[in-house]
Amino acid sequence: MGKKMNFRIMKLIICFFMLPVLSGCLGARQINDLEIVIGMGVDKEEESGNVLLTAQVVKVDMSGGGAANARGGGGEDSEGYWNVSSKGKSIFEAVRQITHKTGNRLFISHNQAVIFGNDVATEGLQAYIDFFLRAHEMRPTALILVSEKKASEVLDAKPETEKYPAMNIAKLVKTYGFTSHFYEVNMEDFASCMMSDTMAPLAPLVSIVQENDCKEIYISGMAAFKNGKMVGTLNHDEARGVLWVLGKVKSGVIIVPSPNKQGEAILEIIKAKSKVKPGIKDGKIVMHIEIKNEVSLSEQTTTEKLATIEALEKIQEATSEVIRQEVMAAFEKSKDLKADIFGFGEMLHKKYSKEWKSIKDNWDEIYPTIELNIDIESKIIKTDLLKKPVSQNKEEK
């Protein structure tokens, strides 16, 4: 049995290797005929109403030969990127229309950010976001942004430190931790918020600031959506209020009036945690929000000696007060936008699924009646190098 078994398997091996050779290299795409897209902007044309898609494509410079001189080469003649744009009834059609200009298909797997123009956002994103979730090349970790005016302008703003604008935007968003005035929203987060019928998804808002002849990109806050339509924007403080509640604050600056009210103490947030427990007491929804954070005194403009226990305690209360104001500001804003940006609805749904069935339909009326009881505990853990301020006024020495 052994001898002919080997012989037969040998023939089988030959057949196995014969098979692929016959069918040639299908589905192969050389790197050169790839249009690497690193950023996309979606706008709406006023008259015809169809989609204006601008894709930022990497222009591989022709000087070739190694990455070293490529950077040099890229400098003088033109930027290393090219904003190509095209129109179409839907996004996918617009993506394919671009091939009239570039000759090979867009390769959108390396797309860092998708920027929606203001007009598209206000009209409603359901129609536009579907392609970005369904396209197999699209990464779900790509970022979503909303621009104050037109998305194409944001992609044209030429950054100083970075070679490509889209990369620059992505870096701006990813490093939100330093000020935590907004938070990074990727495709999947946005989709999951849009799916739930009560939650109001948020997305960072990009605006262009014209400063001495060159345009710069500036993230001016967050845009709130209600079932896909942009209903309003939050400025930095309101946005940070939301972050406090969601526990996404990484670091940032809090300015607090000093105990003797002449000047301020400036504190750096080291760590922040939050826990939200929904509760229903005799038909009234109460949200117990518990925020714990650690701050460090990083600067003071008063001449008062703050490094005493009483002063530190007073500052701690003042910080808690500031945080409370921020959270309440965010809550007020969400009330007049009628958008549940904190996701209280989902929390209720999870805890009280039975009562939730009744509340769900008229959630817009019930949401403003929610009462927040916030207790904040902030601790100053270090005052960095200085114990006493440099210029201390005489009487307090």
Added chain:
Amino acid sequence: MSIEKGKISSQQLLFLIAGFVHGSVLLIDFTVGITEHQTWMVILAGLVITVPVIVSYVALAKRFPGMNLVQINDMVYGRFLGKIISIYYIFFFMMTLSFNIRDVGELYITFLMQDTPFIFLLIVFTATCAFAVAKGVEVLARTSHLFVVTGLFAIISTFILLIDQMDFSNFLPLFELPFIKIFQGIHIVSVIPFGETVVFLMIMGCLNKTEHAVKNTLSGLLVGAVSLFIVAIRNTAVLGRTQTIWTSASFQSIRLINIGTVLTRMDFLIGIAQTILMFLKCSIFLYVTVVAISQLFGLKSYLPLVLPLAGIEVILAATVFQSPVDHATITQNAGIIYSVPLIFVFPPLSLLIAKIRGLPKPERGKGT
């Protein structure tokens, strides 16, 4: 006189079953569409239901040592009825094999390599399975522990990498879905990953020592079930509500891994691990189909039938469904209903009949 001369140890059987159940790690997405965030409960329930059935498989195999399913059917149900039941089993083997091959094809068509022609993927994959089957079951059994290790490594590493994106409150509204959906979920889980181990009735014939076969089979099943459980928890925790909208939830959760700029694009590696596991599963299925058919026709060796059957399976896999949607809906309804008698009814029934008629009587053992 069974066709297969090879002998496998019961420890290898453990790894074979674990690798086999692993094979369908991506497949629980059928149930995700129906039982959104309660998939983990459905898996446990499915496991609990199939354990006694699988113990009956092992008992049946121990009662007829050295004989595969077709021979057992002949002896228990007599020549004519036994043949019909065997043909029913062979139909089930061929259909499930074409589903699995199609799954590998779909995995590559929708996620990894979009513009390669579908039939080409199937041909190459089935050719490799045929090559492995031509080497015999012993080789598959010997290498099965490598497959199980890769499978476990892939699952556990993705679980750890996704821990920080996990939000365990997604499980919370516990018993929210209507019971009919839960029942369908349990039915699917108990058929697709666990019920398919009925094919091992063909392989258990060539166990050399059968004393702790039950212990090994159950631990193999347990390893497979634990890995399915981990994947279910990972998907629900990471994706939460969006689990139901993706074609394949676990694939989507893997694409969300984004640690530093290095560990971001893991989906291809997991695709590879998935292909390796599906390779083991499809090779076992192809082997079982080929042995069953050649046993039905009373051939001396199953080798000549490997390639023609592989050819049939390729065309079958290419044409059985039009699209993944078609594939999902039909398997969720007709697919699992028609295989219920095979998995839950016939083996325990033939065990019962064998006990009553006191088989296997040596003198009447006139198996083919």
Added chain:
Amino acid sequence: MKIIRYFSLRNKYMNQAEPDEKDSEPISPDLEKNLEVIKGILHESSDVTIHEFNFGPERKYKGALIFINSITDKEEIHKNILQPLMYDVLLLSNNMDMDFTDIDTIRMNLISMTDNLKVTMLNDLLDSLLAGAAILLINGSREALAIKSIKIKSRSIEEPGTEAVVRGPREGFVENINENIALIRRKIKDTDLCVEKFVIGEKSKTDVCIVYLKSVANPKVVEEIRTRLKRIKTESILESGYIEQFIDDNPYSVFPTVSNSEKPDKVTAKILEGRVAVLVDGTPFVLVVPMVFIESFQSVEDYYARPFFASVIRLIRFMSFIISTLGPAIYVALTVFHQELIPTRLLISIAEGRERVPFPAIMEAFLMLFAFDLLREAGVRLPKPVGQTVGIVGAIVLGEASVQAGLISPIMVIVVSATAIASFAVPAQTDSGTLLRYLYLTLAGIAGGFGIILGLLATLMHLASLRSFGTPYLWPVVPLDLTGLKDVFIRMPIWTISKRPSAITRHDSDPYKQSPDLMPSPYKNDSDDSR
């Protein structure tokens, strides 16, 4: 037509009886007739000397001495054969009436060389003559005396060229089989060590010895080797490579199932593990059977260095084998099929690099691999100093110029040179590594990552089904023998490896080669005076 002739030839050759004796008539008592016959057979070749002399009291007995002077030791023949015959016999008291026509009396009393045997048939005489013996013929006697006096200058023992070692014995095998056996005997001074001799090859009559430890080697394997060696009916065996191909288990497999080595300490280590060594006269390369895939990753030095370093080096060796076989394939698959897996910045720099390259990635990869193999072969074939320069110059010039000219992208040069370096780390598998590299590259070019995976799975299945003389080829990993795993991916400290490899040694032998509790620890005598 060809096939029919092949079959007819095969049948004729198969049922040929034992090669019949050429001219097996006995030696005639008349000396002159014998000499005529022998001269006729040996066609007066210049290096055969035939010396006739008279000896015995009153010089009345006639004798002749025939030997091949190029391979025999002339002084010894003169001193130990001719002198006693022609002179010492006179010193004996002449009243001894020895019958000098009887070969035995001469053998008993006069010849002082030990290794001689009586020969009656002519072809035995010729065989021993060609094997380096001196033949003594006596007029009037039916038998001749073949006295072994072979002396061939053999190379002195040097460090083997192929397996250079940092630490460990420097000696290597030489061409002479007896010296090789001596080298092994010096390392295993055990009565169990058996040496069995075979003579193979009609024309070459090469000595082939198998060396094994009877108490440890698997008798079935030894029996298998004997049958396979006996089955070899070929004209000549010039190198152990011939034997390797004749006794191979899977002639159609890319992977070697018979390992060869030039270092005695490596061969003795394997013999002690229960393997069988096959020594072939005329070549320093000794075959060791059965071979396991993991052996090609174990170098002798791993056991002389400390365990941690040795384990790291062994893991690096495994990594390098993977890089050498899969390197170019993965690069091509990534750049051609799965661009989304490459980080963005790297993708842009690859695109810039490949901007001016006319070929598709797979063509480029084939070109570079072919160039690299060409360079390696040229480097080996040329004499030592020139070889190295060709290697270096070729690599630099070819690499740089082709990038400048825009034929090859810079990243491809990096990938291929990394593959080149990696392929030298596992010398035993260079031949299979090269073939696998080309195979995977083709598969990657056709089906990308999917092709590579299926190729890997097919190779795994092929390897798992291979057997080398009964031992599964991937022994400690595929049939999963946990005690065997101690010495595979990492080398556990030497005092933990207390068992012999179970799949190779004979089953009824004692599995322990050392006592399990040899953990070295400082001697703690109870009168320890440490304060």
Added chain:
Amino acid sequence: MIYLLLIYACIFIINVPGLVKRKEWRELAVFSIFYVIAFALGLMYVLDKPIPSPMKGLQHLIVDILGIEYPQG
């Protein structure tokens, strides 16, 4: 079309000479049955003839005739 013929010629070369030499007529008969079925299916696929999928038939049998079906969520 060419691929189909090549593949099935290859399968033919692999199995048939071996079977004939070893005079396993039963195996050869069963092999040729399945070989013909496979070849026919391949031909129908290549010529884009509609191949009836057994699962559609099964679905029709179970859902329409026997009426066993899960509610489509």
